[in-house]
Amino acid sequence: MENKIKAILGNNIQFTPTNLGLTNNIYKGKIGFENVAIRIPKEETKELSAFNNEKNVLPLIKDLDLDVPEIYYDPETRVRITRWIPNAIEYKLCHDEDKIERVAKILKKFHGANLKSGVDFNCVALLNEYRSHIKDLLHPLDDYYHLISDIQQIHNEHILCHNDLVSGNLLFTKEKDYLIDYEYAKDNDPLFDIMSFFTENKITDSNLRNRFYAAYFDSPLTPIQIKQLSIYESFHNLLWCTWANMMYDLLHEEIYLEIANDKYNALKISAQ
Template sequence: MRKQADLCQKVLKKAKYIEKIVNGLSNDNYFVITKHNEKLVVRIAKFDPLLDRNCEHDIVKAIAPFNIDVPCIYFDKTSGDKITIFQEGYHLDKYKKNDLKKVALLIKKFHSLKLKCTRDFKSLEKLNSYYEKLTKKPFPLSKYSNLISKYQNYLEKDEKILCHNDIVKGNLLFTKEKLFLIDYEYAAMNSPMFDLVSFISENDIEDKESINYFLETYYQKVINDEIMQKFMTFYCFLDLLWGMWALAKYQESSEQIYYDIYLTKINRLDKNI
């Protein structure tokens, strides 16, 4: 491992002030003030064999010129540890109309770059992998065969571009001046619709007016039945995908948070399907 590989730990040890700010599922994050009064965020990555930190590094580097992510000043490809410039900001629990507009336009800006990377998200393979990991299977996956087939048909027709794939509230950092889309651990080639649905479903936005406004802002046109049917297919599939991920995590770790996520996803899936 390179000498620089322990830089994050050195920064933490020599910090004038340190505060743990986020208990992430994949990382531990710390707000740090150095002896030179620099304000930083240090990420100590948790090991996850499913994450490709080298690919994440390349993606962070590729998007840096476009002012979409917070400025990154250090990234260790091996461990996934990184240091970014601290931005005074906040995350939202509820989104007003103007917030939805900001998110839609930022995702549109990111997608419009049409960047490429070496990693494909492979959502169908992920679903099967998570399901096969289950020691106790709650239902046969064939229960949702029609949904999976519809999703696959859409996926095969869509142009694949670099997508974020994890637009949870913690990855949207609002500041006074702008909005940042952060943390590209799951970024990979995928259908743009995956990101749109990721934002809506992961932030529990369920009223039709907000969803419609968000999609109209992104597409810059009235949303027809064809787009909405595609949206709902992805919406249901994502609940199935992340429901199986959460259940696999729960059976592996016995942490209640994962079982709660599983129940939320599957109950909503069965309601919407």
């Protein structure tokens, strides 16, 4: 890993590992007087199809001024180096009262651009891909595959979506808010993205969700939208429980076991 980084940036770079990233190794480095974030994919995740559209997305979102400034990017290896944003706080660690409205405004700007990458986020195919890599199933996930038929009945227009709205991909500073890490970004239903944010950040409180809706939507939710969001909630829990099970099979790291258990418990509740 050290040789890879030095081959890209030269021997004068200083860098240290961080505890950030699940499918990537994230390092904090220094080039001259500038601090940088260095993302290097883990070997075990290089062949997964989920990441094959990032090279198309990054040029599309550049003018939205939501991502952190890029210094280096290799689409073949997915190694990416960006500026390190000082004093940035991720969503779950931010204590500002209006943080949920700020996320809604970020997503409204992102979705409101109506961008299309030409590559669809096929969540069903992704689910099946993750399932195919699992040798030891931690939970009876196949019992919930009936959710696929519900997903396939939703026919909303697909535009560019982020699809991975975990806390660490939403950064706040006093000057600006950021949406980062577009590895999963493909064309999808914006409602899927909204539920990605809710499920990944364990936002189950109806008041918080309603505050988000008020800041994001220009009119009240329709009964159809409410039903579709509910379907997406269960499917998200199934998809990412399957992903975590796969990652635990590949890496045998406890963090993935914790995620798999957490998502399965959420799945049992949401799919009732």
